[in-house]
Amino acid sequence: MDSVEPSPYTQLEARFQRLLTLGEAASILHWDSSTMMPPGGATGRAAQIAEMSAVTHGLLCAPETGDLLKAAEDANLDDWQRANLDLMRRRHAHATALTEAQVVALSHASSACETVWRKARAENDFDAVRAPLETLLDLVRDSARAKSDALGLSPYDALLDEYEPGGRSADIDVLFADLEDFLPGFLTDVIEHQSTSTANAPKGPFPIEAQRQLGIKLMKSLGFDFDHGRLDISLHPFCGGTVDDVRITTRYDKSDYASALMGVLHETGHAMYERGLPDDWRYQPVGGALGMAMHESQSLLIEMQVCRSLPFLEYAAPLMAEAFQGSGPQWQPGNLHTLLTKVTPGMIRVDADEVTYPLHVILRYRLEQAMISGDINVVDLPAAWDDGMERLLGIRPANDREGCMQDIHWYDGAWGYFPTYTLGAMTAAQLYISARQARPEIAEAIPKGDFKPLMDWLGANVHSLGSSLTAPDLLKRATGKYLNTDDFKAHLRYRYLG
């Protein structure tokens, strides 16, 4: 039988299908490492994940991939295929900037450092994790330099570009300077404003199984399909797994139900993005989520914009009271809203309110830039962290556990990730304002526990577009504007001083 050789573009699609399928396998292994794996499995798991990285790196960097990318340049492609090809080229450029030995070394060093960090954090022992973090940072610096040369970006931007394709620190600097200008004064006003309001926290303990069942109920309300996903426990909550098997995690505290619940709703926002990605482009780069800022916007839109709002609490407060067999004024929507929007400068980023959160991020953004440039080293980190907290938030950590050891990032090899949290918060505000303007029924449905109008709008304007547009162009299409601080500041003023 004669056969016609597929076009270079078609061959690239087949190659990336293999790559992304292996990536899904690795994603399940990562989830397992954080949720199921006994401690004695860590060394072997690091080897497995490193080997899978080596395989995908090898496939991506094979000379044929480069040849096919060149050969596909003049192909007659539609917009999605063109966007797909651009994303393939970007991934190839990132991958070929590093040798396989570098990739394997980074994978091993990340796994090793993260494992040590878990124990060191628990024991508040920064010295224990210093050496593996130094090893890891040296490798990340090398990697940043290599990518800088290959991509024509600064070393920091070359790392940022992995998490936020097209993201540049020059743009972030402008947005963050504006927030740094606005937030401290605003924070003072909010604290003053809130000092007159009182709220009574519901009393625990809140049994973990009841917390879990409440989380599941609200996840289902938001549209999470348990035939295509799970809810489990991990030290650092995340959304992982694959598009048709989304795995979110949380951690429970018997004395505080709200922390796990809001975390679950946050991860559900991530999960709904994954589940809404375009089926037709599964296993292709263009079918995947945009950068981490857009991903975070989906979780923050659900958690911060929707679930901490009074209209949502009109629906959820009775369910919360029922879950914990509570009654009385402390379970009233207004009281819960006051509690869930309380602003207090604190040490821990993941527990921070949305007013102080950007200041946590700005601290980390500046520190990670300085670590990559070499302006500060691992040994300088604890003091630099504590000084930064004092300058930005007016409080000083008592120890490294509530200081520079609190986050998994860096210890897992991720430098250049932190700014996406606050870019996501700004994106969320901008999207949610536009959504409610475009479709008033979105806001009307929420107190009834009906999230379909919202999810439909997000599906049409964000999820189903995959990566067919750049993040700025998608945001412009959805909201009429590029990313700016106005809607975020308007949201904060309305919620906290309104």
Next chain:
Amino acid sequence: MDSVEPSPYTQLEARFQRLLTLGEAASILHWDSSTMMPPGGATGRAAQIAEMSAVTHGLLCAPETGDLLKAAEDANLDDWQRANLDLMRRRHAHATALTEAQVVALSHASSACETVWRKARAENDFDAVRAPLETLLDLVRDSARAKSDALGLSPYDALLDEYEPGGRSADIDVLFADLEDFLPGFLTDVIEHQSTSTANAPKGPFPIEAQRQLGIKLMKSLGFDFDHGRLDISLHPFCGGTVDDVRITTRYDKSDYASALMGVLHETGHAMYERGLPDDWRYQPVGGALGMAMHESQSLLIEMQVCRSLPFLEYAAPLMAEAFQGSGPQWQPGNLHTLLTKVTPGMIRVDADEVTYPLHVILRYRLEQAMISGDINVVDLPAAWDDGMERLLGIRPANDREGCMQDIHWYDGAWGYFPTYTLGAMTAAQLYISARQARPEIAEAIPKGDFKPLMDWLGANVHSLGSSLTAPDLLKRATGKYLNTDDFKAHLRYRYLG
């Protein structure tokens, strides 16, 4: 810096290290599929596992692997390295017999058929699984023919050789004929003998959490280390994971604690074999377990030889009574021993006693030979199964759920596996008799709940030897004899007519 090219053998070790590391990753994905994965993840998971099979198949079949195997032939190797090279050659021969397309098709068809089987079995609907099983059997027949040509074995032996390296149906036929001769008459005698004994079964319900905790306690007694393993739930119990992260599963029934408990102890025997394999040869074929018969011997030695014996129950009976807050004569060791050694012909292999179990296996062995040769097809299977049950065990299934749909094997693509269960039972009897002869303290320690002398002997004579000897040679070294039916029959006579 000058570098000397590593020897062909050393290069092969590096290549197999990669292969076995990827195999470990696939093993965790298999475990996840059976324990954690939501149903909607099945299609994607099948793609992931098929892609990993393609990658490892590609590595194993690459022309360089063949070249290195040739080049290493005259190398100066020690015994372990020589055995390792032989095992590499065997795996290469198996793998190169199939095209990558065949491997991927088999992986997909197995995943698809297994998924349909889970539902079809629950619904007692053989017709629902007929088409996927036919597709799968066609692929397995093609694969058997291809391997037959490549390995110079009969098609059935070529499949058997994957699970039991060096195993040949001509040898099995002799052993099984002997058992088929012995067992029916023996079974009649046992039923007659047991008709005079009475035993009172402890009354349930047996709460699942109590069953789980009791299982964990006894696993720990046997030496299972939960820093290197887990116990979970799956439809078909198994031992999976990796050497340093062994994952065993069971299924619980509130009305019958013994079934899950004996299952847990059985899988613990498998797990201890994995954990005892030689560290120095991790990631090399010679460092892995011998075939499935030796693996099954380790689980049956623990479950059947040890844990259903009176001396073990002297230790375990009080723990069982305590777990379920029971007391009285039904929790006495003698009573439990009578219950745990009760012989009754039944429909379900995994629930069968050790007297009737080989007859279940002989039925499947004959049927799978006939399916591979083409003497029977999928459409003929239900009737052939039911007729065989009637002939061998004197009972006829009422439906396919308790007939030809009961086992996962075949539906997951495994033809040639079944005989290893009974080879394992015979091996277990032979090893345990020799162990107690060699070290009398083994038997003395068991009523005290001390399994160290036994595990030490198994470690020295089985586990730590990995695959450095063939199964027959290892058995000869440990027991002075090749595999035969004498010790198994002696064990049965002692336990059931003694």
